[in-house]
Amino acid sequence: MIKKFLPAFFLFTSSFAFAQDKFVENVVKEASQNSQLEKLAHELMDVVGPRLVGSPQMKQSNDWVVKKYGEWNISAKNEKWGEWRGWERGVTHVDLISPRLRTLEATQLAWSPSTNGKAIKAEAIILPEVITDSISFQKWLPNVKGKVVLISHNQISGRPDDNWEKFATKDLFEKYKKEKADAARSFSQNLAKTGLNAKALALALENAGAAAIVINNWSQGFGVDKVFGANTKKIPTVNFSVEDYGLVYRLAKFGSKPVVNIVSESKENGVVPTFNTIAEIKGKEKPNEYVMLSAHLDSWDAASGATDNGSGTILMMETMRILKKFYPNPKRTILVGHWGSEEQGLNGSRAFVEDNPKIIDNLQALFNQDNGTGRVVNISGQGFAKAKDYITKWLEKVPDTIKNQIKTSFPGMPGAGGSDFASFVAVGAPGFSLSSTSWDYGTYTWHTNRDSYDKLVFDEIRNNVVLAAILVYMACEDPERTSREKAELPANPRTGKATEWPKQQKATRKGGID
Known part of the structure; x- marks a missing residue:
């Protein structure tokens, strides 16, 4: 029986192996x-x-x-x-119109409220660079009424770290890394003094009458940003590219009173x-x-x-x-x-x-x-x-x-x-x-x-x-x-x-x- 069984067994296993090989070949x-x-x-x-x-x-x-x-x-x-x-993205178009003209790279965040068919034309301002505590921040809040508010950290460079590492001297690269880390830490510590997390901050600005909120969520590469969902309920939230965010941020910081024109449409579908x-x-x-x-x-x-x-x-x-x-x-x-x-x-x-x-x-x-x-x-x-x-x-x-x-x-x-x-x-x-x-x-x-x-x-x-x-x-x-x-x-x-x-x-x- 064993002698009769073995040839049949080997025939089966060899045919199965052949089928596997044929399948792989075909795939x-x-x-x-x-x-x-x-x-x-x-x-x-x-x-x-x-x-x-x-x-x-x-x-x-x-x-x-x-x-x-x-x-x-x-x-x-x-x-x-x-x-x-249910939410559907529409057209987003943002221009800097003062002190000079530039069309900005901007993306509306998912589930952001719309500008409701009308352009928002308003001065852009930044959060206070020195916030003492939550009380001082609450006293500052009325300043946002009718303004476009930039709420993200302004990067000191839009170049990725590997670009710095490739072209800078070793000492310059180390200096840059320290300055970058210190700036990010300082911004986070300052923001924490508002006593608000990201969602609560957006809602506080909205409730204080801000016209729109602008963020930059840079992804540490040339031309690339992370873009997630909005925290606002009534006013639009848009992401500017790192380059354009920095431009508008500096204009506001140094007193040039930048004015932006925002059209950011979307549709709520229940x-x-x-x-x-x-x-x-x-x-x-x-x-x-x-x-x-x-x-x-x-x-x-x-x-x-x-x-x-x-x-x-x-x-x-x-x-x-x-x-x-x-x-x-x-x-x-x-x-x-x-x-x-x-x-x-x-x-x-x-x-x-x-x-x-x-x-x-x-x-x-x-x-x-x-x-x-x-x-x-x-x-x-x-x-x-x-x-x-x-x-x-x-x-x-x-x-x-x-x-x-x-x-x-x-x-x-x-x-x-x-x-x-x-x-x-x-x-x-x-x-x-x-x-x-x-x-x-x-x-x-x-x-x-x-x-x-x-x-x-x-x-x-x-x-x-x-x-x-x-x-x-x-x-x-x-x-x-x-x-x-x-x-x-x-x-x-x-x-x-x-x-x-x-x-x-x-x-x-x-x-x-x-």
Whole structure:
């Protein structure tokens, strides 16, 4: 019997290995020779544009994703998970009109009130450079009535540190770094004497009759700013570039009484529904077990949301397209989650975890990508004790040119936030981050006014498509279920106490509404 069994066994294993190799060959060829990434990126980033939660563009992107999957014969639908303040960006145009004319680089903050069809023409002033205490600040507050108020630190240089380091002498660079740090600290200490945090300060200025608020949230790179949400309720808040903020700031500081003209339009759309977009390739042998791809679809809206997280979105879509073509009958069901409102606290994925306990209980693995356009260089076991056993096995079929770039860490530490995989890790489900190399993500594209199509590196994303497709295939085909055993976590070096597994956080189901 043993003699009869062995040839059949070897025939089976060799045919299985051949099938794996053929799948990998097909994926590599399709990803490199028939890539749809550029077309997907154009349609999402250029045509739809940024995807702020609650905006019409967010719903447009949900519908676009469903439509694209439909073209590939992949089942997809939008699943409502909550509601959000509906808001739509309009035209913003700001000019310095005195003491000279200059059109300023300015971006309205998300959810900022509008100028209501009328231009605001007003003198720009700065906060007192010496604030004694909260009482003195309250006495100064009436000065803001009818004025445009600049409330951010004025940078002493708009050159990035690496530019200083490259061209300055060593002594000059050290001098600059000290002056920069001292100035930032002095500004923060002075601002603290108002007794108000950032939100309370904006509201205090608004209530005192300010015409508008101007900030600069420089991202420490040429021409780049972080642009988030407004704290004002009735007056507009706009971000000036570091260069133009400095110009207006100096004019105000040295008594030139700068006057700016602000048109900053937006539209309030009431309370609107918010959605995740979920697509599925049904499993044939174990349809009630799941392997998931994951990327958030929403973005901030100062640019196009290209690397945060348009690149992750098109990566997962292209991976699903290729899986449907070469692996149409997977052993386990393949799902992909395109999440909403990740930027406000992983809300879409947290809601999915809350609403789908059967999927969570039967999740083989989830692979999430959300830190820029670069090739994947890190995969952590996220604190799961046996993660090394299966992830290492799944990586074996990945081409060396891709696999050799990846550093793994096992068992790793469980992610407590940062992106949507953490929503799954918090409930003990095996969610993993496909973490990419930087491409100056943190400075130049993460939540900035420069996160646009031209920053995408398509060859790197193509590599990630190959990786993701093979990981999903191997996870689907694995005869064993993944272990959820948690590793013993090391002590927190600051407290000396044992590190606790992250706790599940509830989704905010109704946001942006006071």
